[in-house]
Amino acid sequence: LHRRAMVRQIDILQRFYAGQETYVSGDLLLYYVQGNPKKFVVPDVFVVKNLRQEDRRSFKLWNERIAPQVVIETTSKKTKKRDLKVKPQIYATIGVAEYFLFDPTRDYLDPPLQGSRLVGGQYQPIEPHSDGGLESLELGLRLVIEHGELEFFRLADGSRLLDAEESIEREAESRQREVE
Numbered sequence: 001l002h003r004r005a006m007v008r009q010i011d012i013l014q015r016f017y018a019g020q021e022t023y024v025s026g027d028l029l030l031y032y033v034q035g036n037p038k039k040f041v042v043p044d045v046f047v048v049k050n051l052r053q054e055d056r057r058s059f060k061l062w063n064e065r066i067a068p069q070v071v072i073e074t075t076s077k078k079t080k081k082r083d084l085k086v087k088p089q090i091y092a093t094i095g096v097a098e099y100f101l102f103d104p105t106r107d108y109l110d111p112p113l114q115g116s117r118l119v120g121g122q123y124q125p126i127e128p129h130s131d132g133g134l135e136s137l138e139l140g141l142r143l144v145i146e147h148g149e150l151e152f153f154r155l156a157d158g159s160r161l162l163d164a165e166e167s168i169e170r171e172a173e174s175r176q177r178e179v180e
Contacts, residue, residue: 005074005104005150006044012152012161013047016141023051025059026072032094034062041090045072047139067095069138072150075101080108088116088123098138099123102150113145 006026013024026045033039040058046068061067071091073083083101091099099116103109115134116123126134133144135155142153152161162170 001104002044002074002076002079005102008163009045009072009074009150012163013045013139014053015164015167016152016161017047017053021050021052023048023053025056028056029058030068031058031060032090034060041087043068043071043087044074046070046096049138061094069097070100070136071096071098072100072102072143074150075103075108076105077108092118092121092123098126098136100134100136100143102143102145104148104150113143113150115143 010024010026017024024045024047026043028046029040029042030046031037031040046059047070048064048066048068051064051066071087073079073087075083088099095118097118099118101109101114103112106112111128111132113128113132113134115126115128115136117126117137118124128134129142131144133142133153135142139152140155141161142155142158144151144153153159154161
């Protein structure tokens, strides 16, 4: 469940940023102290604007010269403590502007979608909408849980970003209409 949620989120965001100078990845070692290989974190999903999308074996902050603007962690029983206590401190230190937590099972976080924005070196909670959705100013997207999935909606027009399967279905429907 954790892996599927993470892979789906990465796919959706990579599609959203296709053709733009934005790097989207996840489950990748992010080293944050040069010369100390023990100083790393592994974000489930992260987005770095103004950085080319290319294959990387790891993400070394001193080589890339830019921190992710957004990190999304999918929380589980195994990761809850680290997601709530350890990772926010590391992400704040390296300058991650927005940090989101998503609990697909609704067992470990209350509410199951939480977000924070870096203000003066400290994370401040992002006020949720009445439906529990959160706005990411960095992404220009609204994050909402629907049917157990983390969904992304454009702030500009409210349209939902599609996952790979939905994109294929839409393209097939569009081609079918053209034939008719």
